[in-house]
Every structure is written in structure tokens, then in C-alpha cells.
Amino acid sequence: MGRPSRHDTDRLLDAAADLLAAGGPAAVTMSGVAKAAGAPSGSVYHRFPDRPALLAALWARALRRFHHDLFAALSPGTPGEAVGRGARASLEWARRNPRDAGVLLVGTRELDERSWSEQACIDNARANAMLYERLSALVEDCGDRDTAPDAADRILLAVIDLPYAMIRRYLGAGREIPTYAADFAEHAATALFAMGRT
Helix, strand or coil: CCCCCCCCHHHHHHHHHHHHHHHCHHHCCHHHHHHHHCCCHHHHHHHCCCHHHHHHHHHHHHHHHHHHHHHHHCCCCCHHHHHHHHHHHHHHHHHHCHHHHHHHHHCCCCCCHHHCCHHHHHHHHHHHHHHHHHHHHHHHHCCCHHHHHHHHHHHHHHHHHHHHHHHHHHHCCCCCCCCCHHHHHHHHHHHHHHCCCC
């Protein structure tokens, strides 16, 4: 049995995320990650052939971890309950995982998505499509087809835009997300969803 790697992929991506938080995208270089992780440069190049591959992997890991919690929150139930749970889950996840949340706040454009491999772009598009499929299912659960466009706007605002704005307000200023933020997000999202449905 071989020896376990001292410089595994997650450790290298953790180092990349720390560099991103401290110095922005420009700070995330192959040599910088190697130095921050205390790893030889060869360990980084062994896992990521170039910087775009490193940045794509950093994004994909953060998005996968976030979707894991969000999709669980959007599980079956009434649409209003699912929307509230989704907003709460976003704030709770970001509070527990500020490093990964910081990666998502930076966005793919700043992480040089144009230079990612074709497969990395396909994988990212697939992950985004999965999210919108979940949200579309909530719209379908709203029932009346005549109100579906309105429901879609309210669901996107409640599940995506509102939590994103709250997370950015705290983490973007270098502040820890307070525990009560998840309550605010859930109540606000539920109220947003309920607008126009009476």
C-alpha cells in the first residue's frame, strides 16, 4: 500500500482559497499555492496542469459544497417552506464555510473562466443547470401556470439574490456572519415568496 500524499488536492485548494481571500485572484499562482501549502511546485502541477485548471477546481469545489447543503434544504415541502429553508441554508453554510463562500463571492469571471478548459466550463454549466432545475421545480409546485413567471422572479430573489446580498455584506467587509442572519434570511425569503399570492 502506498504512502498517503502529504500534499493532497484539498490542502492545495485550501491554500489557494486563503491566498484568494488575502490578495484577490492575482495572488493565486501555482508557485504561491505551493509555498502557502508547504508543498513542492511539482505537487501542484501534478494535480493542476496550469493556473486556469487550479482556479476552475477551486470554484468547482466551493460550488459543489454549497449545492450539497442548498439542495438538501430545497427538498420536498411546500414552495414557501422550501424557499425559506433555502435562504437559511445559504447563510448557515456561508457562516460555517467563509473560505468557500469567499470563493463564490469572487465569481467565475474574476477566476478567469474564459481560460478554463472546455470540460471545466461544461461541468460548471451543468452545476448551474442543476440549481435552476431545482428552482424550476419550485415554480412548478406553485401551481397556477399564469403566475409562474411571477413565482420564478420571487423564488430567484428569495433563494439566490437575497442570501447573496447578505453574505456579501458581511464577508465582503471581512466580518463574521452573525448567527441571527439565517433567521433574517429565512423570514425575509418567506415573506418575499408570499408577496402577491394572496
